[in-house]
Amino acid sequence: MKILLTGANGQVGRALWPGLHHFGDVIPTTRDGHPVHGMGTVALDLANNRQLAQVLDAARPDIIINAAAYTAVDQAESEPQTAQAVNAEAVGQMAEYNARHGSRLIHFSTDYVFSGPAGAPWRETDAIAPASVYGQSKALGEQYIIEAGGDYKIFRTAWVYSLHGHNFLKTMLRLLATGHRSLRVVDDQTGSPTAAADLARMVLLTLTHPATGLFHATGGGNTTWCGFARRIFSHAQRLGLIEHKPEVIPVTTEEYPTAAPRPAYSVLDNSKLHTTFGCGLPHWHSGLQHTMQDLSPTYLDEISALRRGLSAAGDADTHPNNRRCRKEDRVLNQ
Numbered sequence: 519m520k521i522l523l524t525g526a527n528g529q530v531g532r533a534l535w536p537g538l539h540h541f542g543d544v545i546p547t548t549r550d551g552h553p554v555h556g557m558g559t560v561a562l563d564l565a566n567n568r569q570l571a572q573v574l575d576a577a578r579p580d581i582i583i584n585a586a587a588y589t590a591v592d593q594a595e596s597e598p599q600t601a602q603a604v605n606a607e608a609v610g611q612m613a614e615y616n617a618r619h620g621s622r623l624i625h626f627s628t629d630y631v632f633s634g635p636a637g638a639p640w641r642e643t644d645a646i647a648p649a650s651v652y653g654q655s656k657a658l659g660e661q662y663i664i665e666a667g668g669d670y671k672i673f674r675t676a677w678v679y680s681l682h683g684h685n686f687l688k689t690m691l692r693l694l695a696t697g698h699r700s701l702r703v704v705d706d707q708t709g710s711p712t713a714a715a716d717l718a719r720m721v722l723l724t725l726t727h728p729a730t731g732l733f734h735a736t737g738g739g740n741t742t743w744c745g746f747a748r749r750i751f752s753h754a755q756r757l758g759l760i761e762h763k764p765e766v767i768p769v770t771t772e773e774y775p776t777a778a779p780r781p782a783y784s785v786l787d788n789s790k791l792h793t794t795f796g797c798g799l800p801h802w803h804s805g806l807q808h809t810m811q812d813l814s815p816t817y818l819d820e821i822s823a824l825r826r827g828l829s830a831a832g833d834a835d836t837h838p839n840n841r842r843c844r845k846e847d848r849v850l851n852q
């Protein structure tokens with residue numbers, strides 16, 4: 519069996535890659551074709567439809583796992599065409615190939631297809647209303663897959679983090695490393711943090727299952743970014759990474775404007791996933807604990823690199839409201 523994995527250098531792609539070898543030959547792709555962890559990858563820029571057609575024709579995959587996406591939520595507001603090309607048009611192209619060749623497509627979408635007031639967890643059958651360019655481009659990608667038909671699984675996930683890449687956990691750890699005594703974090707957006715490793719495990723468990731369709735797949739439970747930050751700091755203290763937890767000061771979305779609007783409530787109901795496959799993702803507390811248990815060596819390296827950088831730049835500002843903190847917090851919501 520041949521498995522084409524796009525976005526092999528992303529959070530989810532990296533988490534999936536090792537386990538895929540049990541199912542067949544993996545053809546990992548990255549935008550630039552550079553090796554990942556010393557393993558070769560095929561260059562595939564999803565904004566280039568000719569290159570995508572060539573890679574699909576050359577690989578002739580039995581399974582396409584599309585873990586690549588334009589995920590810069592705020593940047594997408596000023597680059598709508600690129601977001602659309604990667605998150606919608608390329609996905610449509612993969613979906614058409616998949617339906618025509620009888621392969622299987624695994625794709626990831628987002629809780630940001632929803633907007634609206636806080637309420638009950640969103641189900642797959644609820645009407646979507648994406649408020650951002652990113653959300654709209656991902657929604658169109660979903661639509662193209664559903665219209666093309668064939669054998670597909672779309673997993674809508676949310677608030678993904680791992681020890682690799684750009685995500686909220688990494689941002690909080692970087693801020694810890696710089697010695698902030700207090701941090702202002704958004705407390706009026708509610709969602710479900712999802713460990714990339716837990717999502718990958720679930721995908722591997724369901725990979726050969728014949729069910730097709732759209733499934734919500736997030737860590738169990740829910741919290742706000744503020745609650746997420748507090749739990750990260752508690753674990754960091756328990757692991758001995760910090761002596762004192764910084765104070766987390768709740769702020770509103772209004773106080774912290776971002777280029778892209780975010781849903782106030784984007785908790786996803788995962789019951790369809792459980793009833794269809796008999797499995798799901800663990801509670802987000804457990805995902806975070808396991809992810810952070812693997813942290814120490816990486817984190818210590820990062821601390822010393824950061825401290826070296828800071829002293830070289832003469833910048834040891836720990837003021838809670840400094841620009842570094844505010845700027846980083848803006849990019850942390852996905």
Ligand SMILES: NC(=O)c1ccc[n+]([C@@H]2O[C@H](COP(=O)([O-])OP(=O)(O)OC[C@H]3O[C@@H](n4cnc5c(N)ncnc54)[C@H](OP(=O)(O)O)[C@@H]3O)[C@@H](O)[C@H]2O)c1
Pocket residue numbers: 525526527528529530531548549550562563564565584585586587588589604625626627628629656674675676677678679683684851852
């Ligand atoms: N992260 C979240 O919080 C979150 C939440 C909900 C849903 N999702 C969805 O989950 C999936 C996986 O996300 P993730 O967190 O693993 O994202 P990620 O860490 O940002 O990885 C995305 C990957 O896509 C690649 N990519 C971006 N533009 C590309 C292009 N033009 N051509 C080829 N590759 C390109 C990136 O490559 P480079 O490294 O070269 O840029 C990166 O490796 C995505 O579908 C995303 O929309 C994510």
